[in-house]
Amino acid sequence: MVFSKKVPTIMRQAIHQILPMATVDNYSKYFGQLTIIGKSKTQVFNFIQDKIWKKLKGWKEKHLSFAGRGALIKAVAQAIPTYLMSNFLIPKGLCNQMESMIDRLWWGSNVDKRKIHWVGWKKTCKQKQSGGMGFRDPRAFNEALLAKQGWRFLTEPDSLMARSLKAKYFPHHNFFQAKKGTRSSYSWQSIHQASWILKKGCFWIMGNGNHINIWEDRWINPQVGNTIWTTKPSNTPLQYMLKNSTKEDMQIIATLTYGLWLARNNKVFQKKDTPTSEAVERTMKNLSEYHHHIVAEHISSSKPPNSIVGNNISWSPPPSNYLKLNVDAHLTNDGRWGFGMLVRRDDGRCVGAATRVCKGNPDADMAEATGLFETIKLIEKNCYSNTIIELDAEKIVLAMNNHQFLRTNWGKMVQRCDRVYATLSHTSVSWTSRKGNEAAHALAR
DSSP states (O other), X not given: OOOOTTXXXXXXXXXXXXXXXXXXXXXXXXXXXXSOOOSXXXXXXXXXXXHHHHHHHTTTTSOOOHHHHHHHIIIIITTTTHHHHTTSOOOHHHHHHHHHHHHHHHHXXXXXXXXXXXSOHHHXXXXXXXXXXXXXXXXXXXXXXXXXXXXXXXXXXXXXXXXXXXXXXXXXXXXGGOOOOSSOOHHHHHHHHTHHHHHHHOOOOOSSOTTOOTTTSOOSOOOOOOOOSOOOTXXXXXXXXXXXXXXXXXXXXXXXXXXXXXXXXXHHHSOOOOXXXXXXXHHHHHHHHHHHHHHHHHHHHHSOHHHHHHTOOSSOOOOTTOEEEEEEEXXXXXXXXXXXXXXXXXXXXEEEEEEEEEESOXXXXXXXXXXXXXXXXXXXXXXXXXXXXXXXXXXXXXHHHHTOOOSSHHHHHHHHHHHHHTTSSSEEEEEOOTGGGHHHHHHHO
């Protein structure tokens, strides 16, 4: 136990009798945590930087690849301050110094030679899917950990930490209404400093409204900031959305805009009030029917039903009263991929088709497995029975039929397929040649 100077000796002895613990004059650290923090926060927390430097110093002269440096940064440099960051707010200057130290290590700079940093630090902190390296921004990570402590006040109000701090700093209010205080501990000041993250993301779910402060609490959805009903040059969000939209997205945007405009006209001129959800559902249904009509018309004009069975020996029709679904995936060189699916009866007629274009760079097996999953979901959604699924990915077919799921991305996707597949009735998955899957391949392209 540690007593401050103003605690009387009699009170110290009384407390010592109740809690028979050793008494010391000062504790600099307790379980790795600082117990006393002075005015100069940079001086107090500077040992973090020294500790990181000592860990990284031994690797300076060794030749590490970028993969090795990335692993070293994530496992050592960014893991060391995690414990302290979850309880105290580290000064910005110290966070910037840690950023600089890690950045120099990543680009291979040292004391004698400074190498060019081809990409800024903020970009390397982005997720790998977004073109970054997944490094943690020290300041943002520090605030996130402190916000997590604040989240415990809301989710675990009966915990010892929550009850202790609430009794001292906000006994008659909730966490969001608590004040920082002038003589509060630095631990509480740090948690309070990060409360803006929770305030930004939390809002009240309306009940009877007895506990809501209508002037300060967040209980109304924010105003829509970006509008799409104007094409003025100043409408940057609209330009960004249109520029980064696929052809399918543009069709949906145009169709929905027309459908809502039509519903508006019916209300103004014909006094017919159509709910927005109903107008959207009707518009999307019309778009889906249009797509099916175009695909069916294209297939009928290019390959007449009579010649499909008679002349195309590669594609074999299903048994009577069965549906055959052919699916195939296609990868492009511009960072997009897609799959096509075709539903045909035993007489060769097309009764349905679907295509989808996605962003990303998956491998061929993952694309084929995703196409199979979407096909199985389509069967489940439309309650099809007596169906045969054909695809030209032999590896995927064998994994499905043998229930062998490898620890890969496509293996996990096949496992998802198997879960839904087990609920279907009279459905099988089989392999076909590339020539037998030409129609689905053409749709995927």
